[in-house]
Structures are given as C-alpha cells and as structure tokens.
Amino acid sequence: MDKQLFTRSAGILLPVSSLPSPYGIGSFGKAARDWVDFLSEAGQSFWQILPLVPTDKWNSPYSSPSAFAGNPFFIDLDTLWEEGLLKPSEYRNFEWGKSANRVDYNAVTAHRNDVLLKAWSRFKDDAAIDDFASRNPRAKDYALYITAKTAPENAPFHLFVQYQFMKQWQGLHAYARSKNVEIIGDIPIYVSLHSADVWANPELFQLDENLKPTEVAGCPPDRFAADGQLWGNPLYNWNAIRNTGYEWWIERLRHCFELYDVVRIDHFRGLESYFAIPSGDKTARNGKWKPGPGKGFINAVKDALPDARIIAEDLGYITKAVRELVTYSGYPSMKLLQFAFDARVKGKDYMPDAYRTNTVVYTGTHDNDTLKGWSKNAPGDSIKKAMRYFGIKRVSELPLAMICLTFACDSNLAIIPMQDWLGLGSSARINTPATAGKKNWSWRMEESAMSDRLAAKIYEMTSLHGRAGAVKG
Numbered sequence: 001m002d003k004q005l006f007t008r009s010a011g012i013l014l015p016v017s018s019l020p021s022p023y024g025i026g027s028f029g030k031a032a033r034d035w036v037d038f039l040s041e042a043g044q045s046f047w048q049i050l051p052l053v054p055t056d057k058w059n060s061p062y063s064s065p066s067a068f069a070g071n072p073f074f075i076d077l078d079t080l081w082e083e084g085l086l087k088p089s090e091y092r093n094f095e096w097g098k099s100a101n102r103v104d105y106n107a108v109t110a111h112r113n114d115v116l117l118k119a120w121s122r123f124k125d126d127a128a129i130d131d132f133a134s135r136n137p138r139a140k141d142y143a144l145y146i147t148a149k150t151a152p153e154n155a156p157f158h159l160f161v162q163y164q165f166m167k168q169w170q171g172l173h174a175y176a177r178s179k180n181v182e183i184i185g186d187i188p189i190y191v192s193l194h195s196a197d198v199w200a201n202p203e204l205f206q207l208d209e210n211l212k213p214t215e216v217a218g219c220p221p222d223r224f225a226a227d228g229q230l231w232g233n234p235l236y237n238w239n240a241i242r243n244t245g246y247e248w249w250i251e252r253l254r255h256c257f258e259l260y261d262v263v264r265i266d267h268f269r270g271l272e273s274y275f276a277i278p279s280g281d282k283t284a285r286n287g288k289w290k291p292g293p294g295k296g297f298i299n300a301v302k303d304a305l306p307d308a309r310i311i312a313e314d315l316g317y318i319t320k321a322v323r324e325l326v327t328y329s330g331y332p333s334m335k336l337l338q339f340a341f342d343a344r345v346k347g348k349d350y351m352p353d354a355y356r357t358n359t360v361v362y363t364g365t366h367d368n369d370t371l372k373g374w375s376k377n378a379p380g381d382s383i384k385k386a387m388r389y390f391g392i393k394r395v396s397e398l399p400l401a402m403i404c405l406t407f408a409c410d411s412n413l414a415i416i417p418m419q420d421w422l423g424l425g426s427s428a429r430i431n432t433p434a435t436a437g438k439k440n441w442s443w444r445m446e447e448s449a450m451s452d453r454l455a456a457k458i459y460e461m462t463s464l465h466g467r468a469g470a471v472k473g
Contacts (some may be wrong), residue, residue: 004358005262005332006412010467011046011184012039012458014418015366015430016074020447024096024108024390028074028168033175038450040179042458043468047176048184048415050430052169052259053364059441060431062188062266063233066196067252068138072116081167083120085111120160129156132163138255139166145196164323167257177261180469184415185253185260186190186313189234189267189348190217197248198234204241205234216274218284220317223344228275228284229434231437235276238293241424246293246300251413253305261309268312271297272325284329295341298329311360315339334411335361337406340376341389343381348381353411355379361411363402363420366430371399373426399423407465416468421458422449 019026042215053064082087094111097104133140143158191197219229256263277287312331375398390401417429431440
C-alpha cells in the first residue's frame with residue numbers, strides 16, 4: 001500500500017490576493033483571520049494558496065523576482081497602524097481600486113511603496129532587522145538585488161518590508177494552526193530571469209557568457225495550445241546543481257516549509273524531463289525534451305527533509321517515466337475532475353473511479369475555468385459526457401454534481417476553489433494560461449461571501465463524505 005500523506009479530508013483553494021480588503025488587495029489582516037474562522041466552521045482542514053512571492057510585471061506569482069522573498073502587497077496596513085508605524089490618514093484616504101471584485105494593480109502599486117516607506121521611517125528596532133537578515137540570507141539577496149535596480153540607500157527599507165511580511169505571515173499561520181487549519185503552499189518550479197536568484201547564482205542556470213539564457217522553459221504544442229506555451233524562464237543547469245548536492249533547491253524547500261505545512265511543487269514533471277525552447281523563439285514549437293534530475297533529486301530532498309509533506313503537480317503531458325518518478329517519490333499526485341470529462345483527454349486514469357487514495361483531487365485549479373464557466377464553455381462532447389456520467393438532464397446541475405463527486409471519490413484530500421462553492425462564472429477564474437491581461441490574478445471575493453449559511457452548507461457536505469475536520473472555536 002502507498003504511504004498516505006493525508007487522511008480523508010478537505011480544503012479550499014483561495015489566493016491571499018483574493019481576500020476582501022479596503023486597500024485594494026487581500027492581506028494578512030483581519031479578513032484573513034475571518035477566512036480561517038470560516039474554514040474551521042466549514043470543517044475544512046486545509047487552506048491552499050498560491051505562491052506568496054513578489055509577482056512579475058503581469059502580476060503572476062509564477063515568474064517571481066525571488067523564490068525566497070514575500071509579496072509586500074500582502075502586508076496588512078491596519079496592523080502597522082496598530083503598532084504605531086502608520087497614521088490612518090496616511091493610507092485610508094487613497095483610491096485603492098474602484099471594484100471590490102478586482103485587484104487594481106496599478107492603484108495598489110502607486111500607493112503601497114510610499115505607505116511602507118512611512119512605516120519604515122518610524123521603525124526603531126534595528127536589532128530585529130539585523131537578526132532577520134542573519135537568519136534569512138536569501139531575503140538579504142533580494143533586498144540587495146532590488147536596491148541595485150533602484151536606490152542604493154533603500155536596502156534597509158527592503159529588509160524592513162521582508163521582516164514585516166514574515167512577521168505578519170507567521171502570526172496568521174499560527175492562528176490557522178490554532179483553528180486546526182493547515183496551509184498548503186505552492187512552489188513554482190522556475191524563477192524569472194530578472195530575479196535575485198539568477199543574479200546571485202548565475203552558475204545554477206543555463207546562461208551564456210553574457211548571462212543570457214541559451215534555452216528557456218515552456219510546454220509543447222498540445223490539444224489546448226497549438227503553439228505550445230512559451231514561459232520564457234531560464235532553465236536550471238542541473239549538472240551544476242547536482243554537484244552541490246542540490247543545495248539551492250533544498251534551501252528553497254526548507255524555506256517553504258517555514259511558511260507552509262504542505263508544499264505543492266508546480267510542474268513536477270519537469271523534474272523527470274523538461275521542455276527546452278531555443279532562446280529567442282516566438283513559440284514553443286521548436287522545443288525539445290531533455291532529462292531532468294529525476295530520482296537523484298528526490299533522494300536528496302528526502303535525505304535533507306525526511307518529514308517534508310509534498311504534493312506532486314503532475315498535470316499536463318505525462319509519460320510513463322513521469323508516473324514512475326511520482327510513484328518512486330511517494331508524493332500524492334493530482335487529479336482534476338474537469339479533465340475526467342474533457343473529450344480531448346484520453347485514458348481511464350483520468351476517470352474518478354480510478355483515483356487512488358494517495359492523491360489530491362480538485363474540481364479545478366487556479367489555471368482552470370470555474371465549474372459554472374466550464375459547464376457553459378467546455379466543448380459540447382465534454383458536457384454530454386459529464387451529463388451522461390451523472391445521469392442529469394440540465395447543464396445547470398453540473399457544478400454541484402461535480403463538487404459532490406470530488407468529495408465522494410477515493411482521493412484522501414479534496415480541494416475545491418472558493419469560486420465553485422460560490423457558484424461563480426468565468427469572470428471569477430484566477431488565470432487563463434498562455435494569456436497576459438488585466439483579468440488574470442485579479443479576482444477578489446466579497447466579504448459577504450464568508451457567510452454562516454455557506455459555512456454550514458460546506459460543513460454538511462464535507463461531513464457527509466467523511467472529510468470534515470475538527471471544528472475549533
């Protein structure tokens with residue numbers, strides 16, 4: 001029998017950025033604690049989030065300027081006021097965005113830095129910053145990197161921001177644990193070319209003598225994208241990383257386990273083999289598969305972090321070799337219910353009756369349409385297949401039927417995006433892969449969504465399927 005990472009349980013996927021807040025974007029403040037209370041009352045054992053790192057120019061957390069830094073946008077401003085570092089007039093009178101349902105990144109960016117500078121000007125505990133920097137050298141790398149790109153005199157400010165991020169997150173994480181809610185974090189497999197990681201460790205990446213990528217990351221053409229996906233991230237020099245005993249990667253994972261209880265490794269299949277696209281190409285059509293670190297990486301991680309709880313995101317182009325690596329690792333793999341009924345996806349392994357217990361099942365992820373949106377926009381053959389499976393006559397019944405099936409299947413852990421519990425359409429999806437626009441990464445939940453009525457509904461269904469965690473008031 002497979003080693004079981006999870007007992008039968010459930011959780012909800014909701015990015016921190018999607019939490020309600022009067023300051024344009026979700027934060028680690030009161031609404032986050034209210035959300036943890038909601039999860040507890042709903043019998044949920046897990047809160048799954050997206051990476052907490054700073055985002056790129058398209059607001060994506062999957063191509064960050066640092067694998068180790070925290071996103072300054074998530075620092076709660078009211079908490080800084082309570083600590084005497086801000087005055088209400090210094091941040092409450094700004095226009096942080098016109099919609100409660102969307103992050104206006106331009107508005108947030110316009111004000112956030114100046115507000116945090118004011119807080120830093122009043123902060124007097126230099127010893128706390130020095131201690132933080134000594135314990136978090138990669139955060140110091142990030143501060144130096146950002147400083148090199150902007151104003152040299154601001155290095156202490158960037159360390160202050162990272163200190164406040166970590167302090168507030170640790171407080172929220174401790175609160176979640178007190179409510180029997182664990183955090184599932186997400187680690188992107190790649191980092192941005194324009195990152196502190198590449199800047200401080202160029203030898204660990206496939207770069208030429210001018211520190212430009214020789215090849216870049218992406219995915220091959222498939223039934224979903226005729227030109228494939230051109231991500232553009234620099235690829236790892238796995239030989240160099242192997243020669244260090246995978247030191248940087250293990251340090252990265254160790255850092256993640258200081259933040260989260262469980263870590264999902266995004267694009268896990270890239271550890272078996274990765275898709276390398278010639279630098280400068282405009283599409284992914286000319287890319288080729290090359291061998292990744294494989295079992296050596298898994299062995300190194302298990303030796304260094306024997307108690308690490310990892311989920312392998314093994315969606316996409318999966319081969320026998322990838323499946324063998326996932327099995328070798330013992331990490332639970334992912335199952336996506338939308339794929340089960342997608343007429344373009346072949347294979348019985350995608351059907352719910354084939355899911356094994358050592359898996360994590362989702363209705364969809366941040367890269368998928370919502371269930372309501374999928375039921376309206378998926379190919380007709382997919383919808384017909386799903387309706388035949390459930391024996392239902394109306395398309396409007398599909399979202400609830402798919403949630404019920406997600407909870408009923410054998411996978412030990414079931415995760416539902418909050419948008420699906422709220423019955424929201426495509427406008428509420430988090431991201432559409434291979435696109436870059438204002439709607440990606442911007443959806444926000446209204447405060448009224450965290451109602452007692454919905455918590456009771458979720459608890460009832462979670463309990464019915466034997467997944468309810470202990471409610472702790």
